[in-house]
Amino acid sequence: MSTGVLxxxxxxxxxxHHPTGVALISSVTAEGTPVGMIVGxxxxxxxxxxxVGFLPTRDSxxxxxxxxxxxxxxxxLAHDQEPLCRALSRPAATKFDGVEWSPSGNGSPLLPGVVGxxxxxxxxxxxxxxxxxxxxxxxxxAIHRPVAPLLFFQGGFGGFVPGSFxxxxxxxxxxxxxxxxxxxxxxxELAHAAGGEVTAYAKVADHAVAxxxxxxxxxxxxxxxxxxxxLTPPFGxxxxxxxxEAEVEQWLASAGGSTDDExxxxxxxxxxxxxxxxxxxxxxxxxxxxxxxxxxxxxxxDSVTPxxxxxxxxxxxxxxxxxxxVPLEAxxxxxxxxxxxxxxxxHGRCELMLRLCRIPPTPGADIAAWGLELRxxxxxxxxxx
Ligand SMILES: Cc1cc2nc3c(=O)[nH]c(=O)nc-3n(C[C@H](O)[C@H](O)[C@H](O)COP(=O)(O)O)c2cc1C
Numbered sequence: 324m325s326t327g328v329l330x331x332x333x334x335x336x337x338x339x340h341h342p343t344g345v346a347l348i349s350s351v352t353a354e355g356t357p358v359g360m361i362v363g364x365x366x367x368x369x370x371x372x373x374x375v376g377f378l379p380t381r382d383s384x385x386x387x388x389x390x391x392x393x394x395x396x397x398x399x400l401a402h403d404q405e406p407l408c409r410a411l412s413r414p415a416a417t418k419f420d421g422v423e424w425s426p427s428g429n430g431s432p433l434l435p436g437v438v439g440x441x442x443x444x445x446x447x448x449x450x451x452x453x454x455x456x457x458x459x460x461x462x463x464x465a466i467h468r469p470v471a472p473l474l475f476f477q478g479g480f481g482g483f484v485p486g487s488f489x490x491x492x493x494x495x496x497x498x499x500x501x502x503x504x505x506x507x508x509x510x511x512e513l514a515h516a517a518g519g520e521v522t523a524y525a526k527v528a529d530h531a532v533a534x535x536x537x538x539x540x541x542x543x544x545x546x547x548x549x550x551x552x553x554l555t556p557p558f559g560x561x562x563x564x565x566x567x568e569a570e571v572e573q574w575l576a577s578a579g580g581s582t583d584d585e586x587x588x589x590x591x592x593x594x595x596x597x598x599x600x601x602x603x604x605x606x607x608x609x610x611x612x613x614x615x616x617x618x619x620x621x622x623x624x625d626s627v628t629p630x631x632x633x634x635x636x637x638x639x640x641x642x643x644x645x646x647x648x649v650p651l652e653a654x655x656x657x658x659x660x661x662x663x664x665x666x667x668x669x670h671g672r673c674e675l676m677l678r679l680c681r682i683p684p685t686p687g688a689d690i691a692a693w694g695l696e697l698r699x700x701x702x703x704x705x706x707x708x
Contacts, residue, residue, distance in 0.1 A: 342476040347398040347411055348377055349424075349432040350389040357419040357432045358392075360385040361412045363475045364454075365397055373461035375441060378454040384415040386455070390448060395459060396431035397441040400473040402482030404436060408473060428463050439466040471628055483628070499525040499675050502666065503535040506704045510677070511537045513700060517693050519682035522546045523666075526562050526674050529554045529577065534675075542681055553632070556582070556590035557646050558639055561597050561663045565671040579636070586640050589647045596648040597665065601698035604662035606690055608645035613659075614638055651687030658684045662694050664701040677701050 349359035364378040375397060379386035389395050400408055411418050424432035429442040443459030450456075471483040503510075503523045514521040520538040524531035531554055536546040554562055556578040563571050571594065575587055597603040615638050651657070661680040665673035679697050 339477045342474050345400045345408055345473045345475050345480070346377070347400065347408075347432075347434060347437075348379075348386075348389060348395050349398060349427075349434075350392045350395040351426070351430055351432065352388055352392060357422075357424065358385050358388040358415065359395075359411065359418070359432060360389075361408055365399075368458055374446060374458045375443060375461060376456060376458045378451065378456055380454055381450070385418075386457070388415075390445065393445045394429050394431065394462075395443055395445065396427040396429060396433060397443065397459070398432075398434045399438040399440065400434075401436055401438045401468060402471040402473050404434075404473055405480045407434065407436075408480065436468060438468055438470060438472050439464065469628060469630060499523070499534050502675060502704055506700060507535060507537070509700050509703065510535070513679065513693075513696055514539045514542075516696075517679055517682045517685075518542065520545060520680055521697075522678045522680070524552070524676050524678065526554070526676075527551075531559060531562070531676065538681070545681060553635060553639075555636060555639070557586050557593065557643055560590060560594040560603060561665040561676045562673045563594050564597050564665040564673045565667060566673075578640075583640060583643070586643050589643050593646065593648055597663070600694065601701070602662055602664040602694040603648050604660060604690070604694060605646040605648070606651065606657035606660040606687075607647070607649065608642070608659050615642065651691050653686065653688040655687050656684045657687060657690055660685060660690050660693075662690070662697050664694075664697040666701045666704040668705075675704070677704075 343363035344365060345361060345363055346365040347359050347361055348365070349357065351357055360379060360383060362377045362379065364376075366376050368374040368376040377397075379389075407422065410422060419432070422432075422434070424434050427433035427440055427442055429444075431442070433440055441459075441464040442462045444462060446458040446460045448455050448457050474481050474483055506523075510521040510523070514537045518539045520536060520542055522536040523534050525534045526532075530551040533546050533548050533550050536544055536548060538544045552558060554574070554577075556575055559574065563574055575590060578586055578590075593603045615635065645659070660682055661678065663676050663678045666675035666677065668674050677697055677700060679693055682693070685693070
């Protein structure tokens with residue numbers, strides 16, 4: 324770029340490398356007509372007093388109407404609302420044609436399916452070159468749908484995926500399919516015999532991805548293929564079977580610096596059990612099946628937000644008491660047992676795991692027997708690689 328007269332194309336190109344969110348600023352005229360404009364310049368301005376801002380072009384017909392009304396609603400668009408965004412980027416006169424909306428708290432158009440909305444009164448309008456810098460005083464605000472927002476970057480639309488939820492290679496999942504295919508019948512037999520569900524998970528970066536699942540008759544399948552579980556303590560110990568201590572330390576550290584010591588000690592115990600017995604499990608409750616797994620299934624991977632990730636971690640940490648591999652009493656009935664076993668590769672490392680869950684209340688002696696069965700099945704898969 325030259326240091327003399329600024330080339331507008333350069334300005335646009337360089338600024339286009341900075342991503343923005345996408346919001347609709349909406350209002351209703353005195354005649355009851357909806358008006359609004361899509362902006363990429365919406366931003367938080369001040370907490371005390373609560374102010375937000377955006378930058379309309381000086382010649383925006385829509386902003387002229389919004390300024391007359393003196394109040395507006397900010398609609399934060401979700402990752403799957405690109406078509407709506409495009410419709411609302413049309414010229415002012417037709418942009419609301421065919422667009423569904425309901426009145427927000429201050430009467431402005433509120434779009435269904437938005438991530439959140441912020442009702443404002445117009446606070447200030449300051450000229451800023453060929454734009455205005457507009458601030459609005461926040462009167463009320465709400466999250467409607469806590470999913471990933473729509474983003475605008477280099478002239479294109481996209482979504483947001485938190486770093487640790489990114490699966491770098493579908494190849495890893497594809498490579499595990501033949502291995503699982505070979506033991507599928509035995510997975511089915513085990514699911515039938517135990518009256519539960521058997522699922523195979525492949526390790527993809529720091530996640531376990533469900534690649535195959537079978538269930539006993541009358542047990543409705545609960546695992547969505549392709550759903551991802553974060554391999555962070557106290558979850559994912561089987562993938563550390565055969566790993567050097569440095570990797571175990573790394574896995575423990577991924578729980579976060581402020582993690583309760585109990586989460587770390589239970590994680591170590593589970594790993595030690597898996598190394599010693601070839602399987603490990605939890606048999607003191609079904610929090611994982613009741614809360615965690617449905618929560619993860621519900622969220623498609625492209626709409627997992629960092630907030631959701633934190634919630635999942637908290638759920639895992641809260642369930643830690645259930646996850647401790649306590650000594651099994653042969654006659655005692657255990658509810659909500661969930662057993663896992665590593666399938667190892669030629670180097671002894673675990674890249675796939677089997678999980679048996681959703682079995683009915685079962686005596687300790689039988690749980691230990693299922694653990695052994697699961698281990699045998701995993702060993703067969705290892706031998707057949
Ligand atoms: C992703 C995206 C971001 C935009 N950001 C702004 C913005 O910050 N300010 C602005 O004036 N127009 C912005 N526009 C253009 C307006 O949405 C709109 O098309 C233009 O202002 C027309 O205004 P009118 O409704 O007054 O005719 C953006 C459009 C898109 C698609």
